[in-house]
Amino acid sequence: MTQGLFDLKGRRVLITGSSRGIGFALARGLGQAGASVVLNGRDPKVLAEATRTLAAEGLDVTEAGFDVTDPHALDAAVAEIETRLGPIEVLVNNAGINRRFPAVSVTPETFREVMSTNVEAVFFMAQAVGKRMLERGHGKIINIASVQSELGRATISPYATSKGAVRMMTRTLCAEWAKGGIQVNAVAPGYFATDLTKPLVDDAKFTEWLCQRVPAGRWGNVEELVGATVFLASRASDFVNGHLLYVDGGMTAVV
Ligand code: NDP
Numbered sequence: 001m002t003q004g005l006f007d008l009k010g011r012r013v014l015i016t017g018s019s020r021g022i023g024f025a026l027a028r029g030l031g032q033a034g035a036s037v038v039l040n041g042r043d044p045k046v047l048a049e050a051t052r053t054l055a056a057e058g059l060d061v062t063e064a065g066f067d068v069t070d071p072h073a074l075d076a077a078v079a080e081i082e083t084r085l086g087p088i089e090v091l092v093n094n095a096g097i098n099r100r101f102p103a104v105s106v107t108p109e110t111f112r113e114v115m116s117t118n119v120e121a122v123f124f125m126a127q128a129v130g131k132r133m134l135e136r137g138h139g140k141i142i143n144i145a146s147v148q149s150e151l152g153r154a155t156i157s158p159y160a161t162s163k164g165a166v167r168m169m170t171r172t173l174c175a176e177w178a179k180g181g182i183q184v185n186a187v188a189p190g191y192f193a194t195d196l197t198k199p200l201v202d203d204a205k206f207t208e209w210l211c212q213r214v215p216a217g218r219w220g221n222v223e224e225l226v227g228a229t230v231f232l233a234s235r236a237s238d239f240v241n242g243h244l245l246y247v248d249g250g251m252t253a254v255v
Contacts, residue, residue: 005236009034013233014081014088016040016068016125017095019047021194022144022222026092029226030233031059038081038088039063040095068095068121078128087136090233091129093122093166094144098159098196111158118162119169126173130182138181142232143170145188147248163188167244174242183241185232190248192220216249 018027019041041047051063066077133139148160149167173184
């Protein structure tokens with residue numbers, strides 16, 4: 001019964017924004033669990049290097065470079081991947097950006113830039129992959145949310161707004177697609193050292209604050225996001241739907 005519960009062998013997984021950071025760690029982790037992973041990002045050099053690195057480790061990986069912020073191009077991008085490789089069984093909507101400004105200084109352009117990547121692209125990627133999953137009657141979509149889906153924080157109002165939207169998008173797509181055999185869940189990371197959080201990593205005062213605020217008393221390691229994502233990508237989570245799974249060292253559990 002439990003044998004092979006978390007085995008991703010033969011599952012094709014597309015991870016957006018997987019050339020670096022959390023997405024890259026997830027590509028490696030899901031690949032190690034047996035998945036055939038399609039890596040994505042905009043910079044072709046970085047993407048090719050990431051794919052080469054994981055292939056050299058013996059993982060089944062390939063790349064599909066495209067910008068997720070052009071909603072009209074996403075259907076064609078997904079069609080190209082499925083024609084070339086076969087059905088996408090798991091989509092990890094991971095690509096995301098942050099722009100830090102006091103709320104009074106946020107321009108419409110900055111606000112839209114964050115929404116375009118963190119909300120619009122997540123929705124239209126889910127739509128492009130989800131409609132094909134619905135035809136096949138099964139599939140799993142995992143959105144990468146954030147503790148900021150729940151917790152406010154000064155100077156990141158567009159980002160926190162966008163991650164709150166990802167949380168509700170996860171629930172509403174679950175409501176609409178569950179009967180079609182699709183699970184839509186989210187992983188909500190706490191604080192992990194990547195290019196996205198570099199300004200915070202470089203700020204010793206922030207780390208001091210974080211270590212007091214998080215019950216675990218430290219930053220997360222990106223590898224620590226793999227277990228939750230493998231769970232949500234695998235047969236083990238077939239009756240888990242519309243759920244947001246915090247991987248945050250306890251941060252959202254305490255004030
Ligand atoms: P990074 O900035 O380290 O990596 C972002 C990745 O996304 C890169 O591969 C980048 O490649 C890609 N990307 C960015 N924009 C696009 C685009 N328009 N189209 C395609 N790919 C794109 O970020 P993290 O790894 O830290 O973050 C990953 C996700 O995790 C994000 O959704 C983020 O909000 C979330 N998160 C991160 C936390 C953290 O502590 N780091 C905490 C909570 C959530 P390229 O630039 O070449 O396109």
